[in-house]
Amino acid sequence: MSFLKKSPWIIHYDGSSCNGCDIEVLACLTPLYDIERFGIINTGNPKHADIFVITGSINEQNIEIVKNIYNQMPHPKVVAAIGICAATGGIFRRCYNVKGGVDAVIPVDIYIPGCPPRPEAIIDGVVSALKVLEEKKQALKKSKVSA
Amino acid sequence: MKTALLILGWIILAPVFGGILAGIDRIITARMQSRVGPPVLQPFYDVFKLLSKQNIVVNAFQNFYMVCFLVFVIITGVLFFSGGDLLLTIFALTVAGVFFVLGAYSPNSPYSNIGAERELIQMMSYEPALIISAIGMYLVTNSWNVNEIIASSKPVIKYLPGVFFAFVFVLTIKLRKSPFDLSTSHHGHQELVKGVTTEFAGPALAIIEIAHWYENILLLGFIFLFFSFNWIAAIIAIIATYFLEILIDNTYARLTWHFTVRASWLVAALFGVSNIILLLLLNGK
Numbered sequence: 001m002s003f004l005k006k007s008p009w010i011i012h013y014d015g016s017s018c019n020g021c022d023i024e025v026l027a028c029l030t031p032l033y034d035i036e037r038f039g040i041i042n043t044g045n046p047k048h049a050d051i052f053v054i055t056g057s058i059n060e061q062n063i064e065i066v067k068n069i070y071n072q073m074p075h076p077k078v079v080a081a082i083g084i085c086a087a088t089g090g091i092f093r094r095c096y097n098v099k100g101g102v103d104a105v106i107p108v109d110i111y112i113p114g115c116p117p118r119p120e121a122i123i124d125g126v127v128s129a130l131k132v133l134e135e136k137k138q139a140l141k142k143s144k145v146s147a
Numbered sequence: 148m149k150t151a152l153l154i155l156g157w158i159i160l161a162p163v164f165g166g167i168l169a170g171i172d173r174i175i176t177a178r179m180q181s182r183v184g185p186p187v188l189q190p191f192y193d194v195f196k197l198l199s200k201q202n203i204v205v206n207a208f209q210n211f212y213m214v215c216f217l218v219f220v221i222i223t224g225v226l227f228f229s230g231g232d233l234l235l236t237i238f239a240l241t242v243a244g245v246f247f248v249l250g251a252y253s254p255n256s257p258y259s260n261i262g263a264e265r266e267l268i269q270m271m272s273y274e275p276a277l278i279i280s281a282i283g284m285y286l287v288t289n290s291w292n293v294n295e296i297i298a299s300s301k302p303v304i305k306y307l308p309g310v311f312f313a314f315v316f317v318l319t320i321k322l323r324k325s326p327f328d329l330s331t332s333h334h335g336h337q338e339l340v341k342g343v344t345t346e347f348a349g350p351a352l353a354i355i356e357i358a359h360w361y362e363n364i365l366l367l368g369f370i371f372l373f374f375s376f377n378w379i380a381a382i383i384a385i386i387a388t389y390f391l392e393i394l395i396d397n398t399y400a401r402l403t404w405h406f407t408v409r410a411s412w413l414v415a416a417l418f419g420v421s422n423i424i425l426l427l428l429l430n431g432k
Binding site for chain 1: 177180185193345352
C-alpha cells in the first residue's frame with residue numbers, strides 16, 4: 001500500500017512560459033478536470049510538494065530560483081517539464097537569454113510535450129510521474145537499509 | 148471505568164473521526180464548487196504520505212514545538228472528556244495554541260513569522276467568546292465541571308442562545324475556515340496564505356494535521372455541551388453547525404485581521420456578554 005501515489009501534491013513554477021501551458025495546468029484544477037479527485041493539490045509551497053511542475057524554458061534570471069525550489073522539496077520528489085519550451089527551450093531556444101529546457105538545470109523525470117499540452121496530457125503525465133515517484137521511494141528505502 | 152473508556156476513546160477514535168470529518172468536508176466543499184472531490188479517506192492518505200517523506204528542518208526545535216502542540220491538544224481533550232474543569236480545558240487549549248505559535252516563530256522565515264503573528268491575533272479574537280461560553284455554562288448549571296454540566300440535564304442552549312452564536316462565530320476561526328483562515332489555510336496556494344505551516348515538511352506537517360483533527364473533534368464536543376440535555380438534538384446541532392461552517396468557508400473571501408478582531412470581539416460583547424447580563428438580571432442574582 002503506497003500512500004505517495006494517492007496524494008501527490010504539486011508545486012507549479014512558470015519559467016519563461018508564454019502562459020499558454022500555465023493556463024492548461026490551471027485548467028486541470030477546474031471543475032471540468034478536477035484533479036483533486038486523485039488527491040492532487042496545488043500547494044504553492046516547495047516544502048509541501050511531491051511533484052515539481054514547471055512550464056516554460058529556463059533563462060539566466062530563473063536558474064537560481066528553479067534550483068532553490070528543487071532543493072527545498074523533501075525527498076522523494078519528481079520533476080515534470082510541461083510543454084515543449086520546458087523540454088528543450090522550444091521556439092525560444094536560440095534567444096540570447098535562454099539556457100534551454102529544464103534539464104539544463106535540474107534532473108527532469110517526465111516530459112509532457114505540446115504547445116501547449118492538453119489538460120488530459122498533463123494529467124496523464126502527472127499520473128506517470130507517480131510511478132517514478134514510487135520507484136524513487138523504493139530506491140530511497142534501499143539506500144537507507146544499506147547505509 | 149466509564150471515564151477511562153472515554154479517555155481511551157478520545158485518544159484513539161478522535162483522529163479517526165477527525166480525519167473522516169475532514170474527508171467529508173473536502174467532498175462537500177468540492178460538490179459546492181461543482182467538482183467531484185477526493186475520496187473520503189483522502190486526509191488519511193495525505194497524512195500517511197507526509198509521514199513517509201523526508202523531514203526538512205530549519206531550526207532544531209521547530210518539530211519539538213509541534214509535538215508539544217499535539218500533546219497539549221490531546222491533554223486538553225483528556226481534561227474535557229474525563230469531565231474535568233471547563234475553564235481549565237480552555238486554558239490548556241490556549242497552551243497548545245502557544246506551542247503552535249512558538250513552532251511557527253522558530254524557523255527564521257518571514258512567511259511563517261507573519262503566520263505566527265496572525266495566529267496570535269486570532270487567539271486574541273476567539274479567547275473572549277470561549278471564556279464567555281464557560282462562564283455562561285457555570286451560571287446556568289452552577290458548575291465548571293463538564294460531567295456536572297452534562298449531568299444537570301438543563302437545556303443550556305435555551306439560556307445561552309447569544310453565547311452559542313458568539314461561540315459559533317469564533318468556531319470559524321478555530322476550525323481555520325474562510326473568512327478567518329488568516330494564519331494558515333487549507334486552500335493555500337501561496338506561502339503567505341500557508342503562514343504557520345510554510346516551513347514544516349513531511350512528518351511535522353502530518354503532526355500538525357493530526358492535531359488539527361483532534362482540535363476539531365474537541366470543538367464539536369463544546370457544541371455538544373450546549374445541547375447535552377438531548378443526545379439526538381446535540382448530534383443534529385453538531386452536524387448542522389459543521390455544515391454551516393463549510394458553507395461559510397465556501398462563500399466568503401478571506402478577511403483582514405483588523406476585521407477579524409473587531410468582528411469577533413463585537414459579537415462576543417453584543418451577543419455573549421449581553422446574554423450573560425440578561426441571565427443575571429432574570430435570575431435576580
